[in-house]
Amino acid sequence: METKEKVKVGLIGLGQRGNGLLPNILNNDALITCICDKFEDRIAKIKKIIKDKGFEEPFGTTSYLDVLDKKPDCLIVATSWNSHVEVALAAMDRGIPVAIEVGGTHNIADCWKLIDTYEKTKTPFFFLENCCYGKDEMLATSLARNGLLGEIVYCQGAYSHDLREEIAGGIDTHHYRLEEYKNHNCENYPTHELGPIAKVLNINRGNRFLKVVSMSSKACGMEEFIKKTPKYKDRLANVKFKQGDVTTTMIECENGETILLKLDTTLPHLYDRNFTVCGTEGVYCQTTKSVVLDDGRYDHEKDPIEKSFLNQKDYDEYLPEDWKGITQEQIDAGHGGMDFVMLKHFFKYIKNKEEMPIDIYDAAAWMSVTSLSEESIAKGSIPIECPDFTRGKYKNRKPLDVLSLPTIVKK
Ligand SMILES: NC(=O)c1ccc[n+]([C@@H]2O[C@H](COP(=O)([O-])OP(=O)(O)OC[C@H]3O[C@@H](n4cnc5c(N)ncnc54)[C@H](O)[C@@H]3O)[C@@H](O)[C@H]2O)c1
Incomplete structure (x- = not known):
């Protein structure tokens, strides 16, 4: 493939995320040549959007195997959780x-x-863990890499997102979360916070997850929501939910760090990933947008914690170039710009045959936390051992950040 040529993409899964990815693919160095969904109306809608934007109408099909036959340069899979592996295996088998x-x-x-x-x-x-490319996550990673946080000992994060409408709405939209919440009780969506934490801690690259312990609260949020929402009250009246409202998970790492994750998707809440990195010299906290270092700026006895809120802007020089030069259009294209940044780099990896900084070993280690947490909860919150998907290779794999980070030397 010529470096000047655009990357030809097959997009599988044309629901919420497929629609969200669309402008970020088309505004990048890529073309969508094939699209696929189980629903014909979703295919017709995306064909029209692509055509209306002045691009050639893509080939559309309800079978992802037809897309593989067309041999696009790469496949982007935005289907329900339970179908990712099947599609990925078929694509890898065909190269x-x-x-x-x-x-x-x-x-x-x-x-x-x-x-x-x-x-x-x-x-x-x-x-496609876009949060690994997020501005806050990149800032914290850069602070850590530049030594400002000292030795990292603990990280935490959350997926606090009020999804009650999305889950109940599955009865009309066919969204997979409805069945997931009825049938499973686990940390079902760990990677938005765990991905960036794993990168900071060099998981699969000199470090690895050892054990997972999980606990879930009772499940009340969905049933209360359904009772008070007229459009669902009768149709979902008898549905029972297995998924606890709040699931907390602890992970122990081989190099001695611990991680705390919180899944909180069926109670009222403003969106929060709570990405937090704690080291011997300081802490970064995404919820308060603050950096507190052991440098005398604050008096830890006298200063109220609010004094540090929103001070992360004072550390902008630590951001990677992609975030220093981001445009409003790229920010508006989805998730505050991180979708654009991630896809820009993904297409570059494809064109230049570069090593993927979030690879199959990362995907396996991060995705498996769902299964390990489910087992832990089912067995009374006992610790469950994490498999080493690298089969020992993690010991010699070198750390690799998703973006190159500035090195700032202070006099
Ligand atoms: N990274 C992010 O910020 C972000 C945000 C939202 C969703 N997501 C992820 O995107 C994925 C999709 O989520 P969503 O909310 O868009 O779900 P959705 O239900 O709205 O869309 C999924 C689509 O995939 C289609 N589909 C399912 N199985 C298929 C198959 N075998 N072949 C073809 N089409 C198939 C469905 O018909 C549906 O249209 C999930 O993995 C979700 O976690 C990521």
């Missing part, structure tokens, strides 16, 4: 580079299938 959307898995065997197929075929694989 078509594949990127899958985020989500966990209930099945550790699926993670091993991904690893084995990748190791057999060596087909490029990327996990």
Whole structure:
């Protein structure tokens, strides 16, 4: 492929995320040549959007196998959680580079299938964890890499997102979360916070997850929401939800760090990922947008915590170039700009055959936390051992950040 040529993308899954990815793909160095969904009306809608934007109408199909037959330069998979692995395996088997959307898995065997197929075929694989490219996550990573936080000992994060309408609405939209929340009780969406934490802690690159322990609260949020929402009250009246409202998960790492995750999607809440990195010299907290270092700026006895809120802007010089030069259009195209930044780099990896900084070993380790947490909860919150999907290779793999970060030398 000529470097000047645009990357030809097959987009599988044309629901909420497929629609959201669309402008970020088209505004990048890429073309959508094939689209696929189980629903014909979703295919027709996306065909029209692409045509109305002045691009050639893509080939549309209800079977992802037809897309593979067209041999696009890469596949982007934005389907429901339970179908990512099947599509990724088929793509890798045919040598078509594949990127899958985020989500966990209930099945550790699926993670091993991904690893084995990748190791057999060596087909490029990327996990679309956009939060790894987020401005806040990149700032915290850069502070850590520049030594400002000292030795990192603990990280926490959350997926606090009021999804009650999305879950109940599945009765009309066919959204997979409705069945997931009825049938499973686990940390079902760990990677938005765990991905960037794993990158900071060099998981699979000199470090690894050892154990997972999870606990879930009772499940009341959805049933209360359904009772008070006229459009769902009768139709979902008898539905029981297995998924606890708040699931907390602890992970122990081989190099001695611990991680705390919170899944909180069925209670009223403003969106928060709470990405927090704590080290011997300071702490970064995304919720308060603050950096507190052991440098005398604050008096830890006298200053109220609010004094540090929103001070992260004082550290902008630590941001990577992509975030220093981002445009309003790129920010508006989705998730505050991180979708654009991630896809820009993904298409570059594909064109230049670069190593994927979020690879199959990362996907397996992060996705497996869903299954491990489910087992822990089902067995009374006992610790469950994490598989080493690298089969020992993590010991010699070198750390690799998703973007190159500035090195700031202070006099
Ligand atoms: N990174 C992010 O910020 C972000 C945001 C939202 C969703 N997501 C992820 O995107 C994925 C999709 O989520 P969504 O909310 O768009 O769901 P959705 O239900 O709105 O869309 C999924 C689409 O995939 C289609 N589909 C399912 N199985 C298929 C198959 N085998 N072949 C073809 N089409 C198939 C469905 O018909 C549906 O249209 C999930 O993995 C989710 O976690 C990521």
